[in-house]
Amino acid sequence: MKLHRPVTGGPCWTELGTSDVEAAKRFYAAVFNWRPETDPRPEAGGYTIAHLGDAAVAALSPLYQEQQPVAWNVSFAVEDADAAAQQVRAAGGTVLLGPMDVFDVGRFTVVSDPTGAVFQLWQARAFPGAGLFNAPGSLGWVELMTREPERAEDFYTSVFGWTVRTQERYTQWGIAGEDFGGMTTMDDKFPPEVPPHWLPYFAVADVDTTAADAAGAGGNVLMAPTSVPGGPRIAVLRDPQGAMFGVYLAGQEG
Incomplete structure (x- = not known):
C-alpha cells in the first residue's frame, strides 16, 4: 500500500481471532518470524501482540464470543469511534459491538457493511496501530471480498470518503489517491457459505518460500503463488485453525 503509517480512514491494524492462540503463535512465528508477547493482565483475556523487531505488526486473540468465526479482522482508523459508528448506521451498515474503551490505548467498535463484511473502527489514544507497514512480515494491503461491489462502493465512500x-x-x-487496498467480486468460484469479508495481505520476501513454509507448519495453500498481470506475485493461505490471509512480494505495493 502507499500508506506507511496509520492515517485517518486507512487500515491501521489487523488481528486474528483464533481458537488456539498458542498454536497460532507457533505457526506465524514460523511463517513470518513474528515475536509474540501476551498481555499478562487477566482482564486482557490473552490478547497477544506480534512484533518484528520493536514494531507491533498484528495481534492474536482468543475468540471472545460463541458465534465468532476464526478469522483475520481489519481495523480502520477514525477520529471518533462513536461518530463513525453513527455514520456506519446511516450508510446502511450494522454496529455489532461497542463502541467501547480498551484500557487507555483506544476506543473501538465492530461493524459490518451492508453486504455483510465485518471490520473494526479504531480511535487511537495510547496505541495508534501498526508500527510497520509494507516490510516483510507486516501488513501491506487489505482486500474486500463481496458479492455486491456497487453497494459496497457506495457504503465505504460515504463512511470514509x-x-x-x-x-x-x-x-x-x-486515501486522497494513496491506494491501500482493493475489492474483488465474489463469483461462482466462491462457495455460497463463504461470507463477504476483509482479507489482509502481508508482505514477504519470497511468496513461494512463504507458501511452502505455511504448508510445512500445518497450514494450507488455497491459491498457489501467482503473478498477477501488471501486479504483484501473491498467494492466499490458511492457518491450521482455519483463518485465511494473503501474502505478496514486498516492494510490489499497489
Missing part, C-alpha cells in the same frame, strides 16, 4: 480507482477487473481504495 475513500478514493476509488477502477481498473478492468479490479477496484482499488485509497
Whole structure:
C-alpha cells in the first residue's frame, strides 16, 4: 500500500481471532518470524501482540464470543469511534459491538457493511496501530471480498470518503489517491457459505518460500503463488485453525 503509517480512514491494524492462540503463535512465528508477547493482565483475556523487531505488526486473540468465526479482522482508523459508528448506521451498515474503551490505548467498535463484511473502527489514544507497514512480515494491503461491489462502493465512500480507482477487473481504495487496498467480486468460484469479508495481505520476501513454509507448519495453500498481470506475485493461505490471509512480494505495493 502507499500508506506507511496509520492515517485517518486507512487500515491501521489487523488481528486474528483464533481458537488456539498458542498454536497460532507457533505457526506465524514460523511463517513470518513474528515475536509474540501476551498481555499478562487477566482482564486482557490473552490478547497477544506480534512484533518484528520493536514494531507491533498484528495481534492474536482468543475468540471472545460463541458465534465468532476464526478469522483475520481489519481495523480502520477514525477520529471518533462513536461518530463513525453513527455514520456506519446511516450508510446502511450494522454496529455489532461497542463502541467501547480498551484500557487507555483506544476506543473501538465492530461493524459490518451492508453486504455483510465485518471490520473494526479504531480511535487511537495510547496505541495508534501498526508500527510497520509494507516490510516483510507486516501488513501491506487489505482486500474486500463481496458479492455486491456497487453497494459496497457506495457504503465505504460515504463512511470514509475513500478514493476509488477502477481498473478492468479490479477496484482499488485509497486515501486522497494513496491506494491501500482493493475489492474483488465474489463469483461462482466462491462457495455460497463463504461470507463477504476483509482479507489482509502481508508482505514477504519470497511468496513461494512463504507458501511452502505455511504448508510445512500445518497450514494450507488455497491459491498457489501467482503473478498477477501488471501486479504483484501473491498467494492466499490458511492457518491450521482455519483463518485465511494473503501474502505478496514486498516492494510490489499497489
